[in-house]
Amino acid sequence: MSDEPQQQPQPGWAPREPQAASAPQGKRRRTGWRRLIPTWRMVLGTFLVGALLLVGGFVLGYTLVKIPPANALATQQANVYLYADGSVIARDGEVNRENVTLAQVSKDAQHAVLAAEDRDFYTESAVDPGAMVRAAWNTATGKGKQSGSTITQQYVKNYYLRQEQTVTRKVKEFFIAIKLDREQSKDKILEGYLNTSYFGRNAYGIQAAAHAYYGVDAAELDPARAAYLAALVNAPSQYDVIAHPENRDKAEARWNYVLDGMVAKGWLGRSERDGMKFPVPKQTTVSTGLSGQRGYIVNVVKNHLIENKIVSEEELDAGGFRITTTLHKDKQDAFVEAVNDKLIDRLDKKNRTVDTYVRAGGAAVEPKTGKVVAMYNGIDYVKQYTPNATRRDYQVGSTFKPFVFTSAVDHKSSTQDGRPITPNTLYDGTNKRPVQGWSGGRYDPENEDQRSYGDITVREATDKSVNAVYAQMAVDVGSDKVMQTAIDLGLPSSTPELTPSPSIALGVATASPLDMASAYATLANHGEHHPYRLVEKVTHNGEKVELPKHRAEQAVSREAADTTTSVLRSVVRQGTATAALGAGRPAAGKTGTAEEDRAAWFAGYTPELATVVAVMAQDPETGAQKKLYGALGLPRINGGGAPAEIWAQFTRDALQGEPVRDFDLRLMPGADRVDPSRSGSPSGEPSDGAGAGEEKTPEGEEPPAQTPGENEDEDQDQDQGGDQQGGTGETTGGNTGGQTDGGGTTSGTDGGTTGGDDGGVGDIGGAGQGGPGGIVPTRRP
Numbered sequence: 001m002s003d004e005p006q007q008q009p010q011p012g013w014a015p016r017e018p019q020a021a022s023a024p025q026g027k028r029r030r031t032g033w034r035r036l037i038p039t040w041r042m043v044l045g046t047f048l049v050g051a052l053l054l055v056g057g058f059v060l061g062y063t064l065v066k067i068p069p070a071n072a073l074a075t076q077q078a079n080v081y082l083y084a085d086g087s088v089i090a091r092d093g094e095v096n097r098e099n100v101t102l103a104q105v106s107k108d109a110q111h112a113v114l115a116a117e118d119r120d121f122y123t124e125s126a127v128d129p130g131a132m133v134r135a136a137w138n139t140a141t142g143k144g145k146q147s148g149s150t151i152t153q154q155y156v157k158n159y160y161l162r163q164e165q166t167v168t169r170k171v172k173e174f175f176i177a178i179k180l181d182r183e184q185s186k187d188k189i190l191e192g193y194l195n196t197s198y199f200g201r202n203a204y205g206i207q208a209a210a211h212a213y214y215g216v217d218a219a220e221l222d223p224a225r226a227a228y229l230a231a232l233v234n235a236p237s238q239y240d241v242i243a244h245p246e247n248r249d250k251a252e253a254r255w256n257y258v259l260d261g262m263v264a265k266g267w268l269g270r271s272e273r274d275g276m277k278f279p280v281p282k283q284t285t286v287s288t289g290l291s292g293q294r295g296y297i298v299n300v301v302k303n304h305l306i307e308n309k310i311v312s313e314e315e316l317d318a319g320g321f322r323i324t325t326t327l328h329k330d331k332q333d334a335f336v337e338a339v340n341d342k343l344i345d346r347l348d349k350k351n352r353t354v355d356t357y358v359r360a361g362g363a364a365v366e367p368k369t370g371k372v373v374a375m376y377n378g379i380d381y382v383k384q385y386t387p388n389a390t391r392r393d394y395q396v397g398s399t400f401k402p403f404v405f406t407s408a409v410d411h412k413s414s415t416q417d418g419r420p421i422t423p424n425t426l427y428d429g430t431n432k433r434p435v436q437g438w439s440g441g442r443y444d445p446e447n448e449d450q451r452s453y454g455d456i457t458v459r460e461a462t463d464k465s466v467n468a469v470y471a472q473m474a475v476d477v478g479s480d481k482v483m484q485t486a487i488d489l490g491l492p493s494s495t496p497e498l499t500p501s502p503s504i505a506l507g508v509a510t511a512s513p514l515d516m517a518s519a520y521a522t523l524a525n526h527g528e529h530h531p532y533r534l535v536e537k538v539t540h541n542g543e544k545v546e547l548p549k550h551r552a553e554q555a556v557s558r559e560a561a562d563t564t565t566s567v568l569r570s571v572v573r574q575g576t577a578t579a580a581l582g583a584g585r586p587a588a589g590k591t592g593t594a595e596e597d598r599a600a601w602f603a604g605y606t607p608e609l610a611t612v613v614a615v616m617a618q619d620p621e622t623g624a625q626k627k628l629y630g631a632l633g634l635p636r637i638n639g640g641g642a643p644a645e646i647w648a649q650f651t652r653d654a655l656q657g658e659p660v661r662d663f664d665l666r667l668m669p670g671a672d673r674v675d676p677s678r679s680g681s682p683s684g685e686p687s688d689g690a691g692a693g694e695e696k697t698p699e700g701e702e703p704p705a706q707t708p709g710e711n712e713d714e715d716q717d718q719d720q721g722g723d724q725q726g727g728t729g730e731t732t733g734g735n736t737g738g739q740t741d742g743g744g745t746t747s748g749t750d751g752g753t754t755g756g757d758d759g760g761v762g763d764i765g766g767a768g769q770g771g772p773g774g775i776v777p778t779r780r781p
Contacts, residue, residue: 077319078208081298083329084373084536088211090294092302093319097204099541100218102191105206109221111268112230113194113206115261116254118151121190126152126181151193152181158196194218199229200236200243213281223268224279227258242281252278293336295381300390301325304534308548311538321545324537326371331654335362335374338650343615343642344379346632357617357626361388362646363514364611364654367521370530370550372514373609374654384620390512392496394599394616394625397592397639398465399516400486400507402523402564404474405458407485409668410560413477421458421476422670423567427469429453429461435502438475443502445471448593462567463575465591467506474505488555490518490529507592513601513612520603521610523568524588526666527561528552562665569663572604576640580604582648585655586662589647591639597628602643604651607661611651613643 038046076095083089091098102110114121120128128150149157156176180189199209209229210218221229231254232239239251255278262268290298301323305311311321339360347355364374377387407413408421416436419425431452434444445467447453453466461469474482479500486504487493491511498509511519514532522529530552538545568588572580576591580602589604603612615637617626628637 075318079316079319079321079323081294081301082322082324083327083332084325085329086324087329089325089327090290090298091208092290092298095204095319096202096208096212097195097319098207098322099195099205099320100207101542102187102194104542105191105194105218106221106226108223108268109206109210109218109226109229110190110194111262111265112221112223112226112258113197113233114151114190115227115265115267116230116233116258117154119261119265121151122186124150126150126178152189155189155193155196156180159192197233198236199232200240214279215282223259223262223272224276227255227262228279228281230258231255240281242283289382291382292380293332293375293377296377296387296389297325297327297375299381300375300377300387301534303390305538310535310545310547311540315540320541322539323535326373326533326536327375328373331364331374331650334653335364335376335650338646338653339376342645342649343632346642348633352630352633354617354626354628354630355632356620358628358631359384359388359616359618360614360646361391361513361616362611362613362650363389363512363517364609364650365514365517365521365532366608367525367605367610368530370518370521370532370552371536372517372532372534374611374650375514376613388614388616389514392510392512392515394510394614395497395508395594396511396516397507397594397599397601398467398470399590399592399601399603399612399639400509401462401465401470401505401592402568402590403486403489403519404470404477404482404505405462405567406489406523406556406560406564407482408473408477409563410485410556411477411481413481415476416472420670421473422668423459423563424457424671426455426457427461427466427472429456429466429469431468433468433472435471435475438502440501443471445503445506459567459570462590463571465576470505471502474502479504485556486519488529488553489522490520490532490555491515507594513614516601516603517610517612520589520605520612522555523561523564524605524607524610525561526558527554527556529555558666559668562663563668563671565663566665566667566671568604576638577602577604577644579640579644580648580651582645583651583655585651585660587651588663589644591644593638597636598625600628600637600639600641600643602639602647604644604647606651606655607663608655608658609651611647611654613646613650615642 076093077097077099078091078093078095080091080098081089118124160176195205195207197206198204199206199212201209201212203209203212206221206229207218209232210216210221210225213229214221214225216225228251231251235254238244238247239254241248241251259268259273259276263270263273289295302316305316305323306313315321339362343358343360347358349356359378360376361378362374362376363372365372375387375389377389378384405421405423413421415421415425415427429447429452431447431450432444434442447467448465453461453464453468456464456466456469458469458473479502482504483498483500486495486498486509491498491509492515495515496510498504498511518529518532521532531550533550535547538547565588568590569586571577571591572587572589577589580587580589583606585606587604587606589602592601592603593599594601597617599614599616601612601614603610605611615628617628617631618624619626629635631637632642634641
């Protein structure tokens with residue numbers, strides 16, 4: 001402590017209070033309402049912070065939001081099935097969509113959609129806030145509903161996202177649109193938008209819509225129709241004037257709005273626009289359903305594509321295929337009409353239970369190409385699911401017999417006693433005659449109606465479909481060879497019940513009508529086999545799909561096929577298939593009946609077309625095979641009845657307008673003469689009016705067989721070996737005794753193929769002038 005005296009305060013003095021610092025001059029305190037207004041520093045700071053947050057949020061969003069895979073609905077497409085002429089048969093799949101490239105959409109359609117949805121699409125950015133404002137204004141002022149999103153945003157919503165109205169979806173849409181705009185061209189985005197937009201009538205995409213409303217491709221849309229489709233985009237249900245005629249005024253207002261936009265953008269001339277009338281869409285242009293024959297065709301063609309490894313089942317399920325078939329619409333319609341006229345319309349399902357069992361199936365094949373031009377599968381796919389043209393569960397019956405004879409000729413086979421098998425070789429046609437030379441046990445087939453024919457030529461045995469003869473012939477040839485010949489002609493090797501035994505000749509195999517048509521087409525094409533084809537062209541999203549290369553093969557010799565044709569001509573002219581004469585053309589064919597009359601068949605052909613028709617019996621409830629006895633009010637149904645009648649009408653109508661062509665045949669040696677001997681084999685007793693005791697007529701005296709529409713004088717000249725289509729000296733056997741099927745081949749070394757099948761002597765032919773003549777059985781009355 002300091003020893004210095006402390007200064008004492010004087011009376012009247014006090015310490016001074018510290019004084020506050022003086023406030024700056026010129027600044028006043030903010031009071032009252034002014035305190036509520038932010039300062040410029042606050043505004044600037046808030047703006048900077050907001051801008052940073054906005055930029056940061058944008059960068060973060062742009063970074064985090066990725067372009068996702070397309071949603072499942074957007075990638076689903078229908079497969080489109082077409083007739084050979086390009087008209088639509090059907091579309092399958094849950095989503096009716098067919099993607100097309102922008103080049104496959106008319107410019108008018110492109111401009112119409114832009115005018116309706118985003119007129120500045122090619123110049124604006126991916127997102128346009130101004131568009132949202134304009135859309136709201138147009139909607140409020142009654143100019144029609146318009147999306148606030150750009151086309152890019154709408155495409156993102158359609159293709160990548162779902163349709164829900166949420167903030168999250170809008171944010172994703174925003175960022176994906178910006179990214180997409182940087183990665184894809186405007187044309188590509190517009191193409192995607194046109195393929196994903198919904199237009200009503202279950203039509204997704206501009207191509208499906210063009211077909212649903214106007215029955216044309218998108219490439220064919222003109223300004224008027226394009227503007228209507230564009231008007232549908234945002235109100236597809238309300239603006240369909242067929243479904244909602246009460247909304248037509250609104251639809252037309254929207255249509256006018258689109259057209260005016262096209263004019264404003266210079267895409268449409270004012271004069272053209274002023275002359276336009278509202279293009280009312282059709283009620284139904286093409287059904288997308290599978291009723292009638294459509295579903296069968298889709299089913300059969302899909303299986304054909306898969307089985308031939310053209311397209312996998314998984315690829316077909318994904319859709320996007322455009323499949324042009326070989327089917328001809330006019331021939332397809334003719335087949336349906338023929339079945340209706342000759343079978344379906346004659347059924348009485350109310351009064352005859354058996355009539356409820358009746359089914360029909362058939363197929364027609366071009367012999368020279370293998371193309372399937374028509375099929376009949378059933379009355380309606382949604383009522384009877386199984387396609388009858390391709391089912392393999394009914395015996396083909398005697399329609400198989402021609403394959404046995406073809407095999408005999410092709411292999412130069414002989415009978416048990418060494419005689420060559422020709423159309424005129426004699427066989428024992430006794431009912432239940434045991435087959436000779438078969439080591440597999442006793443086999444003694446019954447003839448139809450238990451009839452015995454005694455000694456009978458192969459030709460007549462074919463006319464009358466004699467089982468005893470053909471069972472023996474199968475053994476004479478070798479049933480394994482017969483089986484292979486059938487396969488070579490066109491039957492699948494996997495055909496059920498196609499096994500080497502004498503019964504093969506009676507048609508116990510269960511091939512389909514399409515299989516049989518393919519085999520008969522080979523006979524019609526002189527033994528050259530083209531595998532049947534159902535598909536002409538396939539594309540996937542515009543890209544061509546390669547089809548297998550099929551080469552024709554000579555399945556059997558021409559002589560074998562043509563000689564078989566000669567024999568089958570007789571079946572039509574005088575045998576069990578005379579109803580086929582109604583086609584009005586030269587024809588060859590064979591009838592057949594399955595065991596217990598469960599099916600009746602006719603397989604036949606002209607030079608241009610091979611067609612097989614089967615009438616079957618099946619219980620609609622259980623699916624079990626039934627008998628046809630009593631159907632149509634008849635005791636029984638044979639191949640020469642309804643099947644041959646259907647064949648005749650269809651063939652006549654399918655070939656209407658095409659020139660009538662005769663068969664050009666080259667026959668085997670010996671086809672023109674009957675073997676007079678019958679040694680070494682037992683002969684049964686002929687039944688009434690048939691067999692060895694039947695009266696023969698000398699060459700040239702057989703009554704001519706007139707085919708409807710053929711010239712009677714021409715037939716007479718041909719029968720006599722005349723020069724119309726046979727020529728004297730160079731025809732029907734000629735001077736050197738060559739053989740022919742009615743002028744089918746000429747004599748010796750001078751001969752070529754001439755004449756028609758209706759010349760010569762009763763299809764067996766005879767000698768030309770100076771050639772040796774054969775004898776033939778008289779025709780049945």
